[in-house]
Amino acid sequence: MGGLVVALLRCTDLRAEVDPLSGAITREPRTAALSASDAAALEHALRIGSAWGARVLAISLGGPEVEGPLREALALGAEVLRVATHQSYLEELVADEQALARALVTALAGELPDLVLCADRSADRGTGALPAFVAHELGVAQAPGLVSLELASLDGGETELLAERRLDYGRRxxxxxxxxxVCSVEGAGVRLRRASLPASLAASGATIPVVDAALVPSAVRVVQARPARPRPRHLPAPTGTSRERLLALTGALLSHEPPVVVGPVDAPEAADALLEFLVHHGYLSRAPSGWAVT
Amino acid sequence: MTYDVIVVGAGPAGSSAALMAARAGLSVVLLERGPYPGSKNVYGGVVYGRVLDDVLPGWWEEVPVQRWVTRRSTMVLTGTQALTVDFRSGAWGQAPYNGCTTLRSDFDGWLAGKAVEAGAQLVTSTVATGLIREAGRVVGVRTDRPDGDLRATVVIAADGVNSLLAKELGLLPKTDPKHLTLGVKEVLSLPKDVIDERFGVRGEEGVDVEILGCTRGIAGGGFVYTNRDTLSVGVVVSVDGLAKSEVRPEQLVADLKAHPAIAPWVQGAEVKEYSAHLIPEGGYDHLPQLHAPGFLLTGDAAGLCLAAGIWLEGVNFAIGSGLAAGRAAAAHVLGGAELSSYRKDLESSFVLQDHKRLRKAPALVLSDRVQQRYPQLIADLVEGLFTVTNPTAKPGAISLLRGAAKRNGVKLRHLAADGLAGGRTFR
Known part of the structure; x- marks a missing residue:
C-alpha cells in the first residue's frame, strides 16, 4: 500500500516534581520520555507501517529534551522530526492547541498521512484537544480513545483498519x-518493542531533523502560576462518644442527596444548573456584581 | 560490532573511564542500565572535585552544584546530648572550592555528557547481562537488547557495588556483609532561606555534618547535608550489625530526625525522596583483583570507597579510579601495555595511597568501643567539664575522664590502646 503513518508523540517528564511546599512544578529535561499511551501509539504506527509497507514518521513538539525519545523511535526504524517550540512553562499553560496542530501539519510539508496515531492522554494532560485539531487541519476523520487497533484483510489483498473503544459499563x-x-490510543494492549543494540548505537549519534514551529503567541498571557489550594472549609469539631464522632466525621448512616439527572439541556441551561449546584453546596454565592467564590 | 573499549555503568567511575579512553582517540561505548545516567544512583551528598582539576579545568564553573561546602561539622550524639566540632572556611566558598553538595542525577548526567563530548557513545536503558569470553580473555559483553552482543578489546566494569560482571569472572568474593554498609537517606524539602537561617549560611554556602553515635549502637554513623532547597539526612550502618539488631533502617533515620540536636534543623520539612544503597567499606585489605585479561574493575565495583572515620569519600575515589582505568585501557589498546598497569597507576595515586594508609581505619572506626562506648563517654566527659557544680569545687579533667570511662565500661588501658591505634591509623 505504501504511504505514510505518522506517530504524533508527546515527550514530557513523567516524573515531574511538585514542590510540596510551594506547589511549583519542576520538569527535568533528561527524564522526558514517552508515556504508556505514546509508546502504544508508536508501536501501533510501527506495526501498521510495516503491514502497509509505509514510511513511519515520529514527530514531537518541544525542545531538545524530546530528542531522547525520538532517538528511540529512530532506532526502531521510524523517521523522526522535532518541531521546535520555544515556550516557557507559563506560555504552555495557555498554548493555543489549534496553532500547535497547524504547526504540526505544516511540518508535514503538504504530505497527507494515511494515518496519524497519537496518545489518548499524556502524563501532564497535555494531549488535550490536539488530536482533534490535527484531524481538523488535515480534514480527516478522528477516532479517539481506542484500546485496540488492528488491520483486517479484505478480498483482493486490501486491508481495513478496525478499532475498539471503551464505553461505559464495561462495554466496547x-x-x-x-x-x-487521526487515531488516539490508550496505553493498553501493546508494548513498545525494544530496539536492537546496533540500531540504538547508530541512533545515539544521529542528527535529529528540526523544523521551527513558528507559533503565534497566545492571546492570553499568564502572569503567575500558583499551586492549587482549595479554600479550606471550617467545620466544627464533632462531639459525643467516639462512635458518634466517627460517624459524624465519616458521614456514615446519614442520608445523602441522591444524584440528580439534569437534561438533556442546552449549554446555557447546563451552565445554570451547574451554578445552582455550586450555590446550593456553598461554593458560590450571588454577589451584586455577579458570582463570588465563597 | 567491535569497539576499543566498553564501559559498563555511567556513574562517576564509568563516565570518567569513558572520558579518558575517548580522549585518547579510542572508540568507546558507555552502557547504562537506567534511562539516563544517575537515574538509579544513591549517595550521601558531597563531591570533592579536586580530582577533576587536570581533566576538566574550571569544572566548578559548570558542575551542577547545589551548594559549596563551607562548614564541616563532626557531631557526637547520645540520646539527649550532642557535642559538635564545627569548622568553617571562607576559602572553601571560593574557586577552586573544596567540595560541593550535588544531586547524582545532575552530576552523573553532566559527567557522562563530558564523555559523550569526547566521543564516547552513550547507550541507556541497556543492561549488560554477561561477559563474552574467548581463550580465557574477556572480549565483550552481552546485553538485554535484541542483537545485543558487543565486542571490545577492553571491558571496564563500573557496574556498582554488587558488580555482576566481576562476580561472573570470579574477581569478587562471595558477598560478605561485614565489609558492606547500608546507606539510607531521606531528602527533605525546605525553603532555601529557611535552610540558610537554620544552618547559618548564605548564598551558595553549604554544610556537611557527619555524626557518630546515632545508630542505636549499630556500627555506623549519620549525616546531614544541605542542598539548595533540600536536606539530605541519613545513616550509614553495618549490614551485619543491622541484621543482628533487627532494627529497620528507616527507624534509624527517624531517630536521627527526632534527636533534640537535629530536630530543629528538619522541623516542618517534607520528605521528597527515600533511598538506600550498599556501600563497599572493606578498605585496602579487602580489595578484589582489579584486572583480568581484557577486563578492568573500577569504582564501587572494585570496592574503592573510602570510609575512614572523619573521611567519608566515594565519588572522588570513583572518578580517580575511573580515570586510571581509562588511561590503562588506552595504553593497552594503543601501545600494548599490560592491563596490570592499572593497579600500578592506582598505587601511585591518592586512590590506593589513601586506602593503604588508612587500611586499619574501617576496623577501628567500626569497632564496638568506638561505636557503642565512646560517644557516651565523650558526651559525659564534656558535660562534666561544663556543668558548674558550685558550691562544690570543679572536678579535675582526669577525674572526670576516669568517672566517664568507668560509667561506660571502658578501661583506661583500652582508651590508651585505641588512642595509640588511632594515632597510628591517621598519622
Missing part, C-alpha cells in the same frame, strides 16, 4: 476507521 465499541484518520 468496534469501529471501522475510514482512512485517512
Amino acid at each position: 465499541e468496534r469501529m471501522r476507521v475510514p482512512l485517512p484518520a
Whole structure:
C-alpha cells in the first residue's frame, strides 16, 4: 500500500516534581520520555507501517529534551522530526492547541498521512484537544480513545483498519476507521518493542531533523502560576462518644442527596444548573456584581 | 560490532573511564542500565572535585552544584546530648572550592555528557547481562537488547557495588556483609532561606555534618547535608550489625530526625525522596583483583570507597579510579601495555595511597568501643567539664575522664590502646 503513518508523540517528564511546599512544578529535561499511551501509539504506527509497507514518521513538539525519545523511535526504524517550540512553562499553560496542530501539519510539508496515531492522554494532560485539531487541519476523520487497533484483510489483498473503544459499563465499541484518520490510543494492549543494540548505537549519534514551529503567541498571557489550594472549609469539631464522632466525621448512616439527572439541556441551561449546584453546596454565592467564590 | 573499549555503568567511575579512553582517540561505548545516567544512583551528598582539576579545568564553573561546602561539622550524639566540632572556611566558598553538595542525577548526567563530548557513545536503558569470553580473555559483553552482543578489546566494569560482571569472572568474593554498609537517606524539602537561617549560611554556602553515635549502637554513623532547597539526612550502618539488631533502617533515620540536636534543623520539612544503597567499606585489605585479561574493575565495583572515620569519600575515589582505568585501557589498546598497569597507576595515586594508609581505619572506626562506648563517654566527659557544680569545687579533667570511662565500661588501658591505634591509623 505504501504511504505514510505518522506517530504524533508527546515527550514530557513523567516524573515531574511538585514542590510540596510551594506547589511549583519542576520538569527535568533528561527524564522526558514517552508515556504508556505514546509508546502504544508508536508501536501501533510501527506495526501498521510495516503491514502497509509505509514510511513511519515520529514527530514531537518541544525542545531538545524530546530528542531522547525520538532517538528511540529512530532506532526502531521510524523517521523522526522535532518541531521546535520555544515556550516557557507559563506560555504552555495557555498554548493555543489549534496553532500547535497547524504547526504540526505544516511540518508535514503538504504530505497527507494515511494515518496519524497519537496518545489518548499524556502524563501532564497535555494531549488535550490536539488530536482533534490535527484531524481538523488535515480534514480527516478522528477516532479517539481506542484500546485496540488492528488491520483486517479484505478480498483482493486490501486491508481495513478496525478499532475498539471503551464505553461505559464495561462495554466496547468496534469501529471501522475510514482512512485517512487521526487515531488516539490508550496505553493498553501493546508494548513498545525494544530496539536492537546496533540500531540504538547508530541512533545515539544521529542528527535529529528540526523544523521551527513558528507559533503565534497566545492571546492570553499568564502572569503567575500558583499551586492549587482549595479554600479550606471550617467545620466544627464533632462531639459525643467516639462512635458518634466517627460517624459524624465519616458521614456514615446519614442520608445523602441522591444524584440528580439534569437534561438533556442546552449549554446555557447546563451552565445554570451547574451554578445552582455550586450555590446550593456553598461554593458560590450571588454577589451584586455577579458570582463570588465563597 | 567491535569497539576499543566498553564501559559498563555511567556513574562517576564509568563516565570518567569513558572520558579518558575517548580522549585518547579510542572508540568507546558507555552502557547504562537506567534511562539516563544517575537515574538509579544513591549517595550521601558531597563531591570533592579536586580530582577533576587536570581533566576538566574550571569544572566548578559548570558542575551542577547545589551548594559549596563551607562548614564541616563532626557531631557526637547520645540520646539527649550532642557535642559538635564545627569548622568553617571562607576559602572553601571560593574557586577552586573544596567540595560541593550535588544531586547524582545532575552530576552523573553532566559527567557522562563530558564523555559523550569526547566521543564516547552513550547507550541507556541497556543492561549488560554477561561477559563474552574467548581463550580465557574477556572480549565483550552481552546485553538485554535484541542483537545485543558487543565486542571490545577492553571491558571496564563500573557496574556498582554488587558488580555482576566481576562476580561472573570470579574477581569478587562471595558477598560478605561485614565489609558492606547500608546507606539510607531521606531528602527533605525546605525553603532555601529557611535552610540558610537554620544552618547559618548564605548564598551558595553549604554544610556537611557527619555524626557518630546515632545508630542505636549499630556500627555506623549519620549525616546531614544541605542542598539548595533540600536536606539530605541519613545513616550509614553495618549490614551485619543491622541484621543482628533487627532494627529497620528507616527507624534509624527517624531517630536521627527526632534527636533534640537535629530536630530543629528538619522541623516542618517534607520528605521528597527515600533511598538506600550498599556501600563497599572493606578498605585496602579487602580489595578484589582489579584486572583480568581484557577486563578492568573500577569504582564501587572494585570496592574503592573510602570510609575512614572523619573521611567519608566515594565519588572522588570513583572518578580517580575511573580515570586510571581509562588511561590503562588506552595504553593497552594503543601501545600494548599490560592491563596490570592499572593497579600500578592506582598505587601511585591518592586512590590506593589513601586506602593503604588508612587500611586499619574501617576496623577501628567500626569497632564496638568506638561505636557503642565512646560517644557516651565523650558526651559525659564534656558535660562534666561544663556543668558548674558550685558550691562544690570543679572536678579535675582526669577525674572526670576516669568517672566517664568507668560509667561506660571502658578501661583506661583500652582508651590508651585505641588512642595509640588511632594515632597510628591517621598519622
